[in-house]
Amino acid sequence: MKSTAxxxxxxxxxxxxxxxxxxxxxxxxxxxxxxxxxxRNGDLITEDTLIEAGETIKLVSVISGG
Amino acid sequence: MKCKKCGGKAVINMRQHNMGLCKDDFIQWLQEQTQRHIEKQKMFTLAEKVLVAVSGGKDSLALWDILVTLGYQADGLYIALGIDEGIGYSAESQRLTEAFANARDLKLHIVNLAGEYGTDVPTLAKQTKRGRDKPCSACGLVKRHEMNRIARDFGYDVLATGHNLDDEAATLFSNTLQWNGDYLLRQAPVLEERNGLARKVKPLFRFYEREMAAYALLRGIEYIYDECPFAEGSTSTYYKELLNQLENQSPGAKQHFYTKFLAAKKKGLFAESTVEIIPELHLCPKCGQLTSARAECSFCKMMERVQKK
Structure with a gap:
């Protein structure tokens, strides 16, 4: 069973x-x-969230310049 | 983590406030705080006409969304700068800005640099002494000039930009490293109207960049995720990263750095609060805008140089 995300x-x-x-x-x-x-799945989650096996979490960079 | 207001599931943790909030409470909190800052700083009233400078990025579109939601008379201004760099940056920014305005039936002014002046920002940077490899200096000059022009020509009382606390803290850090006294004295969330120059305000000056990204995502605002290709590796981005390292170790560090600077300035720590900090201004004989030069303004000089080539 996959144990990573x-x-x-x-x-x-x-x-x-x-x-x-x-x-x-x-x-x-x-x-x-x-x-x-x-x-995660279109919802914002806080950093204390436990990562579940097999899932994908997108990290949106917040720094912008210009 | 639970929402501090309703006990539901938090979507954001704001460590500097020791507060997590759920989607609805965060949106409401951010809008209410913006209203509070606008009123406290006497930025503008419901009776005044506001021009919001929009770039297609998260901050400016979020600002426009907030102002309209709060009932302010806010129109948008998009300046097509002609930055492509193989990714169609300006074209995509404009598409997103127009889509935002159309979906909400908002008035959007579009200034096309190519149409108005027959040039674009990368060309201006290459053909003048400004910028060399980086056109940021020419870009800033163009934006300031055109924002003032549209605000004046269409009778707006106020010009609002989406600068957030991270932008302001990075600027403060840069000016402090160089002990740039003039800029330190002029850095403020409100620059009063002067001789026909519209009042300039930064209603998001107390929010972290992360909060503005969260707000845009939670409100379903489609914005350009890519930063300007010319801003990659810029000094201001580097300073933001440094300040975030500090924030990571000491939550609230960015906020304190900036807000305590404003408080110190108000107390006259840097100069007498009544001191005249803006240089004497004159009217540019060509465009009629105010300039510290006794002849043509920097914008007109730059355009003249390019048109001669």
């Missing part, structure tokens, strides 16, 4: 361990929680 940021995919929190996964990937919004 996928995070996608700017088209790049990251495999992360299921069962941990989003915050923990972001920290491991060195992505600042302040710089992204996490979206």
């Amino acid at each position: 996928t995070l996608i940021l700017r088209g790049k995919k990251y495999d992360v361990k299921a069962g941990s929190t989003l915050l923990s996964a972001l920290n491991k990937l060195e992505i600042l929680p302040e710089s992204v919004i996490c979206v």
Whole structure:
């Protein structure tokens, strides 16, 4: 059974361990929680959400310039 | 995480406020806070005509959405800058802005740089001394000039931009690193009307960039996710990342840095609060806009140089 999930940021995919929190996964990937919004199935979720096996979570970058 | 107001499922955690909110309560909170900031800073009233500078990005479209929801007379202004860079950046920004306005039956002014002046921002940067590889300086000059022109020609009382707290904190950080005194004195959420220049306001100045992205997503606003191709790797983006590292370790750091600066300025820490901080201005003989130069303004000089080539 698959024990990982996928995070996608700017088209790049990251495999992360299921069962941990989003915050923990972001920290491991060195992505600042302040710089992204996490979206699962179209819904915004907070960083304390537990990651479920097989799911895909989109990270929307919030920094814009210009 | 639970919503602090209703106990439902939170969709955003705002660590600087020690508060998580659900979708409905977050949208309501952000709109109410915007209203509060507009009133507290005396930005504008329901009777005044507001021109919102919209770029197709999350902040400006969210600002327009909020102002219209709150009942303000807010029209939009989109400036087609002609930035393509292989991804059709300006074309897509314009499409999203027009779709937003059409769906809500809002009035949108469109200034097409190519149509008005026969040029675009990348060309201006290449053919003048401004910018060299990065056209941001020429772009800023064009935007300021055209925003003032449309506000003046169509009789708007106020010009509103979507600058958020991260934008303001990054600017403050940059100006502080260089101890740029003039800019520090002029940085404020409200710049009063002066000799025909519309009042300029930043109603989102207290919200984090992350909150504005969340608001746009939750309201179903389609905005351009890509940042301007010329802004990639820019100093302001780098400063925002640095400030976010600080925020990560110390929630509220960005907010304190900016709001305590405003408070200190108000107390006269940098200069007497009555000091004249804006240089003497004159009318440009060509376009009639105010300029600190005694001859043609920077915009007209830049256009003249390009048209001669």
